[in-house]
Amino acid sequence: MNIPTQIMALLPEYILTAVGVLIMLIEAVLKPGTSRKSLGWLAIVGTVATGFISWYQLRLGVLTAFSGSIQVDAFSIFFHLLIGAVVVATLLGSLDYFEGVASHAGEYYALVLFGAVGMMLMACSVELLMVFIGLEISSISTYIMAGFRKSQASASESSIKYFLLGSFATAFFLYGIALTFGATGSTNIAAIAVGLSTTTTPLMAFLALAMMIIGLGFKVSAAPFHVWTPDVYQGAPAPVVGLMSTAPKAAAFAVLLRITFSGFPSMQHRWSMLMWAMAALSMTVGNLGALKQTDVKRMLAYSSIAHAGYLLVAFTAFPQAGVAAACFYIAAYAAMNVGAFAVVTQVGGYNETLRTVDDYQGLAMRRPILSALLAFFLLSLIGIPFTGGFFGKFYVFTSALQSGHVWLAVIGLLNSGVACFYYLRLLGCVFAKPEHSEAHLDETVCWTSARAISIPAGIGLVLTAAATLMLGILPGHVLHLANFAGERLDADRSRSIAAESQPIAQASPTVSDSK
């Protein structure tokens, strides 16, 4: 097979786009009342196919395309696979969610795919403008998806809030790119690293980096750029929250890792301080904020802020270990968070009849399997051993400790102590005796009328649970891949450092000559 690199490098993105467009076209000709499930399956098949292609790309080594603006390597493929897996799990969970209650569900499937294309582009771009395009594609899709339950006011609120604040943050990112170009003369990540050594305005370069961190910090909902998160998550449909609390975050972290570790390696001592502060703040704000929440989705929103904080801890570590730990953490976090939201989807249903922690009282008696899964995901979010969440935290804090950030590790572990309080409160409610008071009588009705778990949703739940368990018992494979990704980024980094030192070496004789 001899496919030109230009095509091969972006083949997964092409396929997803084509499938998405196809779904849009079929959606337009389908009668309003007919089932859209087949479109959902089409989307799933398309995503799985791209997963295999990404896996195949892994064997091709580093692919560079479009004048060096796309670089498909182990690092980007790790995120491609991750995003693909999240999308598949989300789609499986939403097949029956929209069935019969939402018109134009086909648009939803297409939007998920377009969003995935944007995220994948973010992961494999080494050109900041390309990153920006990916960011916009993925953001616009998620803005629409957040407001997909059009009939509900909270959905519109969620969508508009996300859109306004999101565009504001993207503007920061764009401004950062402009300043970077001003300071280093390039927007290509490798060229930035070289340009940094000769720049006459290092302060501007740092300011540019800070701007980009703000933009991406918003996307990953790191404090202090997190204020949108609870409202948006509360209003958006549960499967969408499962998606947008993981996949776009993974993509944004991929970009952040690339920009910081291979774009601005010589400034690590400075930006790692920023990351230190953001990590500590996110963990604390997220966990303290979640303590007071009664709405389950809001609580999980704050928990996702805290998890962004744990992830940022990895940025303070040595490059290779830090990148590998961050990659592993993102994978573990994606598995458990998508799983938790899949359970929330099943419990609440489309109209979210059961939303608050108190509504979950006695869930274990009525839906034992669902409760057992929820318990498992929550335990993983707490970080109990033999779950993916534990190893994620373990690697992140190990990498931080190795680079000497003992206090950050202590803050993080104390935070996970605080965090277990609210997870346990929910868990305690789920396994408590159901109350048979007057107020709960009408809820009993909707309990009994609750649909059984459909087969695709069941598959999705089992897959996420299996992934969480696998990451907790046999983390070897994913860890290997994460290490591979870390090495890849580290190789880029050392190459750019080498390239950086060369001009200095060349520059210094000229200086002495002129003297």
Place this chain on the structure above:
Amino acid sequence: MNINYTILPLIVLTPLVGALLLSVLPDRGKTMQWGALVVTLITFLLTLHMPFHYSYSAQSGAFQFEQNLAWITSPAIHFHIGVDGLSMWLMVLTGFLAPLGVLISWRAIGERKKLFYILFLLQQVAMMGIFISLDLFLYYGFWELSLVPMTMLIASFGRSESRRRAAIRYFLYAFIPSGLLLVAMLWLYARTGTFDLPRLAALATQHAISPNTAALWIASLGFLFAFAVKVPIFPLHGWLVDAIAEAPTAAVMVLAGKTALYSILRFSFAIFPEQSHRVAPLMISLGAIGIVYGALLALVQNDLKKLAAYSTLGHLSFITLGIFTFTIAGLDGGIYQILNESLAGAALFMLLGLLFERYGTYDMREYGGLAAKLPWMVTLFVITTLSIIGLPMLNGFVGEFLILSGSMQSTLAHHHLWTALATTGVILSAAYMLGMIQRVFYSGLGPKSERLATWDLDAREHLALWPMVALFLAMGVASPLWLKAIDATALTISDHPPSGRPTQPPHHTLKIEAETYGPIYTTAPATLQSTSGGSR
């Protein structure tokens, strides 16, 4: 294939498989009870395999039934398991208590039986896992895992409305210090590149873990703090009373004491021998205070379960005192007392649970004059009480005697007044236990005991309690059966200071002490023979 290689994984897996089986069986009739009983009995029989195939003549400190498989390459985590005399008997004890716990919950847990027995079996898995792990990481996994079923048992099956608060308090008390334990563990790994306990212990004796003594100190305190909270040792017992008051009987039986005390003996002492010796005087004084504090508070309780909770605190403090003396007698006694305390405490909680099942209250003021109505119950209550307060011939005496004599022999720089203070605990515990017997069984009829007509022990309850009584007696008169395996562990722990401690702090003090206590100290095993011989 030789079963000796697979016995340890089998012991951990049996309850796990049992829990999975229970989860698919229908929750109808007595299926859950019988299922759990069969699983726990099989586990117990499997644990009994060990004492019969244990090589008692093996070099002290060696682990048996050992297995070491690579699990995760980076970081280097091994599936390293094995037992010595200490963990072997603790496992047998855990296995022994489990079927009794099922028997005692037979009727007490009326609804949501499936959840209860699954959690109960998972708790078994975690505890067995703690006792077999020789890899720090594996150990930490089981250690954290043991929190979850217990928290859920308290939260779901507690007796009053404040059960959820008690459960969360228990979890937070245990989980946050565990976070510090994890940091300390990771620091150790960063310094040494291994989680393997025997290797870490070897490095520790060569003073090769880290030259940074301050960091070593902090790490050792991280370990000790996490364990001390879980024991609990005196000022850290905030969770204990609430958790005991709320938790169902079968959960209380395994709630406090043995896993954490085991962890101190196994991990703190092995990895941080020098720091443990330095911190010992403090722990001894905390132990002595805990003994008196627990006993005094137990004296004024009206709630039977709270009384038992403070009594537990007092007796656990006794063990703390014993093991931190670092004498063979003290360690032997401490370890032996872990077994005794678990047994006698479990028996007491079982009896209290039976009373609660009959009268629906733990308030002593409601009881009185039960002796005439429930003759068997009172008999067993009195025997258990005598075991707890340390009557010679029963098991409690052996442990307490060894602990107190060990504490008197200790060469550590500590005040012997603490030992004297601890001795009063024996008297105080007799006071509150006998006072309880008097108030519940012998005074005039109380409001509840007068009104309600109930039944004496039935066959199932007899079956649950008599094995305990038999063991009280057996462990009281035939202690060498247990001590011969425990001795080897005690020897390795107490050996740490004399062998290879070049940085022995004030050298002359040791010399003086060695002169003063020399004969006792150097011939410690022989001393043990004579001291424990007295109790036999």
